[in-house]
Amino acid sequence: MIVSYRVNDVKIWCYLLMFLIFNMGFVETRLEEMDPRPPSTEKPKPEAPRVELKKGKCFHMSREHCPTDPKCTRVDPVSVFCCDVDSFRLKEALAITMTQNTTNLHVLNATIDELDVSQAVFRRLTSMALTDGNIGKIVGQFPKYSSIACLNISNNNLSSATLQSSIQRPFAYLFTLTVLDASANNLTEFPLSLVQSNRKISVDLSGNNYLPCKHFQKAMETNSSSLVTFLNYERTYCALDLTFNWFKDVQVVQIDHLRVQEELSASCRNIRPANANCTCIPDRLELLGGEVTNLVAVDCSMRHLKVMPTNLPPNTAKLNVSYNNITSLQAVSDDPTYEHLRQLLVDYNDIASIVELEGTKFIDNFMVFSLTHNKLKTIHTYVMSNCFITTGPSFLIGGNYIHCDCNTEKVVKPWLLENYKNIPDLKSLQCEDSMGPVVDLKEYQVCHTPRDWTDYIYYIIGLEVLVLVLLISKVSYDYWVFKTAGYLPWPANKMPRLPCDWLCE
Numbered sequence: 001m002i003v004s005y006r007v008n009d010v011k012i013w014c015y016l017l018m019f020l021i022f023n024m025g026f027v028e029t030r031l032e033e034m035d036p037r038p039p040s041t042e043k044p045k046p047e048a049p050r051v052e053l054k055k056g057k058c059f060h061m062s063r064e065h066c067p068t069d070p071k072c073t074r075v076d077p078v079s080v081f082c083c084d085v086d087s088f089r090l091k092e093a094l095a096i097t098m099t100q101n102t103t104n105l106h107v108l109n110a111t112i113d114e115l116d117v118s119q120a121v122f123r124r125l126t127s128m129a130l131t132d133g134n135i136g137k138i139v140g141q142f143p144k145y146s147s148i149a150c151l152n153i154s155n156n157n158l159s160s161a162t163l164q165s166s167i168q169r170p171f172a173y174l175f176t177l178t179v180l181d182a183s184a185n186n187l188t189e190f191p192l193s194l195v196q197s198n199r200k201i202s203v204d205l206s207g208n209n210y211l212p213c214k215h216f217q218k219a220m221e222t223n224s225s226s227l228v229t230f231l232n233y234e235r236t237y238c239a240l241d242l243t244f245n246w247f248k249d250v251q252v253v254q255i256d257h258l259r260v261q262e263e264l265s266a267s268c269r270n271i272r273p274a275n276a277n278c279t280c281i282p283d284r285l286e287l288l289g290g291e292v293t294n295l296v297a298v299d300c301s302m303r304h305l306k307v308m309p310t311n312l313p314p315n316t317a318k319l320n321v322s323y324n325n326i327t328s329l330q331a332v333s334d335d336p337t338y339e340h341l342r343q344l345l346v347d348y349n350d351i352a353s354i355v356e357l358e359g360t361k362f363i364d365n366f367m368v369f370s371l372t373h374n375k376l377k378t379i380h381t382y383v384m385s386n387c388f389i390t391t392g393p394s395f396l397i398g399g400n401y402i403h404c405d406c407n408t409e410k411v412v413k414p415w416l417l418e419n420y421k422n423i424p425d426l427k428s429l430q431c432e433d434s435m436g437p438v439v440d441l442k443e444y445q446v447c448h449t450p451r452d453w454t455d456y457i458y459y460i461i462g463l464e465v466l467v468l469v470l471l472i473s474k475v476s477y478d479y480w481v482f483k484t485a486g487y488l489p490w491p492a493n494k495m496p497r498l499p500c501d502w503l504c505e
Ligand SMILES: *[C@@H]1O[C@H](CO)[C@@H](O)[C@H](O)[C@H]1NC(C)=O
Pocket: 056, 057, 058, 059, 060, 129, 131, 132, 152, 153, 154, 155, 179, 180, 181
């Protein structure tokens, strides 16, 4: 019992002492492992200047100061600089040059298959830089209470595939880290644990174009935004989540766009109906009324909506409400937030008519209006009379089965054919009752009844003219007989006297 207590006491003292050493650097202790060579035998190279740690920068030397042989050199009592090493030579050279006073390390162009950051040799560092090399994999984790304040793993061809499980974990214990430079790699995972730890930290993630934007967004959320500083902000890009991505041409964006996104997310949540759960993304910049405006794209597709969403974010230019059960477009004319809308995608809904759009700003200005696979019964062509003056806009109506009659043949069909450039899918607009495409509609198919009726009118007119001619000839004949023979033929002689008869007498 006593022995084990003693052992524990010694252990506790060891930890305490090590803690003091790590934090103050100058406390000497026999518990520390001894260096194989006394430090005084090596003098800093004359060409290497003494190094001052600049604020926000890790200990960093340029290539012109590279030692030739050995590969590592002590630049000053606390700093070691190595160049062009592989993992074996690094181990060897560090064993020689590192002392318990060494707090700064820069290794330039290390070619290392597996860098184990839990190695004892890294334990006392406050600034650690392995830059401009090729590191296959980072394994292990920094020891608990590691005092590293600045970590530079820039330009090492690192990908998250080789970091994935470890990048979160080694950083987990870096409680004193204030600068992380992981620029110019190919990381696809963001060290979120670092930026969510409630500490001020500067990170440089420029030159990693496959980091997901949603991670940056998380880091930029109101609470952590004051804590995280992105170095090289202008040159930091992120990849939009492809399932979120409306516009396939925009995949990698500068992270400044995410700040816009932050405000946008707030207004996106205000879209009604409240449970619509639409997603909103900045679409593109445009000059609107002399001001640079971020136009917004809203995606409310497949949300089981029964009505058009309202209260859209300011400057909504695109709206996708496809695959819902919307029956009316009334909101486009009633809701002022539709003012800037240029693209409206209402495919696969239950819209019966576009008549609600008559006179709206949208119908006069739209670029894309897609109404395919709806329940249109007719096309009110007059609503769209001003749309196709320019060749730009497209109107898509395929997959609708409209009611076809003679009016369709006489009005809608010619209108479709006339605007074929703006209605690219005009051939897929069908007539109901399996009558085929509207553009193939023939006059005789739908205009029977009216023609029969007009034909009949001509017969009646012909008959009437004939009767009139007969009547006139009969009256003329009667008159001639009366004049020559002096009597009235039948039936004139049977007619009663009329008040107007005096005219003839
Ligand atoms: C990290 O190393 C790169 C490449 O050598 C250098 O350009 C950069 O300034 C260093 N970053 C920090 C924070 O020291």
